[in-house]
Amino acid sequence: MIIALGILFLLGGLLLQGSVLSHLPVLGVRVDLVLLIVLAWSVLRGFPSAIAMAWGGGVLLDLVSGAPFGAHTFTLGLLAPATVLATRHLLTDSLLPALGIALAGTLCYDLVLLLALQASHVPVAWAAAFWSLVVPSAIVNTLAMPLVFVPLLRAAGRAAA
Amino acid sequence: MAHPYAPTGRGVRSRSVLWLGLSLAFPLALLIAGRWGWTEPLAQAASVALRPLQQGMSSLVQPVTGFLDSLQRAGDLSRENEYLRDQVGRLTSEVIRLRETEIENIRLREQLNFVGSQSLGPLLPAAIIARDPSNLIKSVLINRGTDHGVRSGAVVLASGSLVGKVLQAYPGSAKVVLITDPSFSVNALIQRSDSRATGIATGEGSEGLMLRYLPREEDILKDDVVITSGLGGNFPKGLVIGAVTEVRRSDVELFQEARVRPAASLTRLEELLVLLDFVPSSASPR
Numbered sequence: 001m002i003i004a005l006g007i008l009f010l011l012g013g014l015l016l017q018g019s020v021l022s023h024l025p026v027l028g029v030r031v032d033l034v035l036l037i038v039l040a041w042s043v044l045r046g047f048p049s050a051i052a053m054a055w056g057g058g059v060l061l062d063l064v065s066g067a068p069f070g071a072h073t074f075t076l077g078l079l080a081p082a083t084v085l086a087t088r089h090l091l092t093d094s095l096l097p098a099l100g101i102a103l104a105g106t107l108c109y110d111l112v113l114l115l116a117l118q119a120s121h122v123p124v125a126w127a128a129a130f131w132s133l134v135v136p137s138a139i140v141n142t143l144a145m146p147l148v149f150v151p152l153l154r155a156a157g158r159a160a161a
Numbered sequence: 162m163a164h165p166y167a168p169t170g171r172g173v174r175s176r177s178v179l180w181l182g183l184s185l186a187f188p189l190a191l192l193i194a195g196r197w198g199w200t201e202p203l204a205q206a207a208s209v210a211l212r213p214l215q216q217g218m219s220s221l222v223q224p225v226t227g228f229l230d231s232l233q234r235a236g237d238l239s240r241e242n243e244y245l246r247d248q249v250g251r252l253t254s255e256v257i258r259l260r261e262t263e264i265e266n267i268r269l270r271e272q273l274n275f276v277g278s279q280s281l282g283p284l285l286p287a288a289i290i291a292r293d294p295s296n297l298i299k300s301v302l303i304n305r306g307t308d309h310g311v312r313s314g315a316v317v318l319a320s321g322s323l324v325g326k327v328l329q330a331y332p333g334s335a336k337v338v339l340i341t342d343p344s345f346s347v348n349a350l351i352q353r354s355d356s357r358a359t360g361i362a363t364g365e366g367s368e369g370l371m372l373r374y375l376p377r378e379e380d381i382l383k384d385d386v387v388i389t390s391g392l393g394g395n396f397p398k399g400l401v402i403g404a405v406t407e408v409r410r411s412d413v414e415l416f417q418e419a420r421v422r423p424a425a426s427l428t429r430l431e432e433l434l435v436l437l438d439f440v441p442s443s444a445s446p447r
Contacts, residue, residue, distance in 0.1 A: 011214075014294060015214055015215065015291075016218075017294040018215065018218075018291035018292050018293070018294050018302075019215070019218045019219055019222050019226075019291060019292070020218075020222045020226065022292040023222070023225075023226035023229055023230065024229065025428075028368075029296045030296060032294070032295070032296070034294060047180050048180070051180065051183065051184045054184060055184075055187055055188070058188060058191075059191070061295070062191070062195075063203075063204055063208070063211065064211065064215075064291060064293070064294060064302060065293050065294060065295055065298055065300070066293050066298045066299075066300030066328055066336055066338050066342065066344075067293075067295060067297075067298050068192070068195060068196070069191060069192070069194075069195025069196075070188055070189075070191035070192030070193075070194070070195045070200075071192070072295070073187070073188040073191050073192075074185065074188035074189065074191070075188075076188075077187065077188040078184070078185060078188075080184060081177070081180050081181045081184045082181075084180070085181075110296070110297060113295065113297055117297070117343065117344070122343050122344040123343055123363065124343060124366075125343070125365060125366065128365060128366070129297065129343075132366075132367050133296050133297055133366065133367065137296050
């Protein structure tokens with residue numbers, strides 16, 4: 001039941017990310033809604049549903065993205081357990097750890113994705129990509145995290161009750 | 162509240178490693194399968210399933226995004242209007258001059274019995290139904306696919322200029338990689354009577370391209386028009402790519418490079434044209 005709810009969130013996030021949000025760039029980038037959903041879910045729910053969400057979100061992204069197939073699933077598959085392990089001793093219903101996870105998670109997500117692209121023989125201009133895409137993306141995602149985390153926290157609480 | 166599902170007690174570390182390993186096993190299998198093309202049927206099935214949702218979402222948000230775009234551009238409109246008036250004046254005189262050249266060209270071709278005039282062939286209009294969810298990848302999904310004659314590698318245009326090529330074609334949709342994507346490269350040429358310098362234009366991942374491997378001795382100027390050279394056979398010759406915005410030359414480098422602004426506004430694209438008849442060769446860079 002809770003996983004079905006998560007998949008619905010992911011599907012909605014994917015559709016919004018590929019349509020509305022692409023017309024609303026902030027600092028030249030758009031919010032990575034699917035990434036934020038997976039990270040927030042990992043903070044709130046832990047294993048094993050974090051892994052299921054990482055796989056679900058990754059496959060959805062891979063299906064619509066021009067990146068090498070599996071790159072998004074791999075990156076989220078790495079980040080979701082790392083997030084669970086990093087936040088296991090923290091207050092998971094507090095927003096502060098989620099903000100830190102959004103910042104660090106986005107930096108890792110973009111850098112691992114760039115590595116995956118380079119491994120697929122796509123030339124990557126590291127410095128330009130870091131300053132013009134990765135850093136703005138980390139800032140924008142951190143600012144957007146409350147918009148994802150709070151509804152998920154409420155949904156998780158309601159589903160648990 | 163501490164994490165309700167976090168592993169606790171003995172064996173935490175080994176369980177963590179187990180979860181991490183399990184979490185990465187499936188994606189690694191996907192990466193390998195994707196590399197060998199085994200995920201193609203899955204991607205095709207998903208494109209068919211997701212297309213109505215993406216198309217519905219796209220038509221739903223189009224009025225909103227149109228309004229947002231016009232708001233964003235409101236400040237630029239008077240400046241743009243002035244610039245366009247100036248352009249119309251210059252282009253009108255250019256058209257008159259080119260018409261004369263064309264007439265002369267036809268006459269000379271007739272005299273030489275030249276049979277080589279080329280046209281681009283049929284163009285298929287397509288609408289963008291989704292954009293790549295990642296900030297690092299510049300690709301879009303269009304609502305035309307193999308059912309409509311679209312093939313992988315087909316050249317995609319907008320407003321008469323090159324915007325990308327089809328990466329993957331599915332029955333009702335196709336993934337188009339844009340010219341600004343880092344994986345995109347095309348053999349290009351500076352279009353000026355006194356400079357026909359050739360180089361390779363590569364997407365920068367942001368909003369522009371970089372024209373590399375330009376011979377050092379060539380005089381490249383700001384606002385020079387960059388077109389496809391046709392070398393390699395992946396793109397027809399003469400498609401406008403964009404204009405030079407900055408030239409970088411160093412005393413110690415063999416080549417110079419130029420930053421190119423795409424002719425089409427790729428962030429505001431809504432409709433595209435797919436070139437159906439052109440058969441790309443796989444001999445040139447992707």
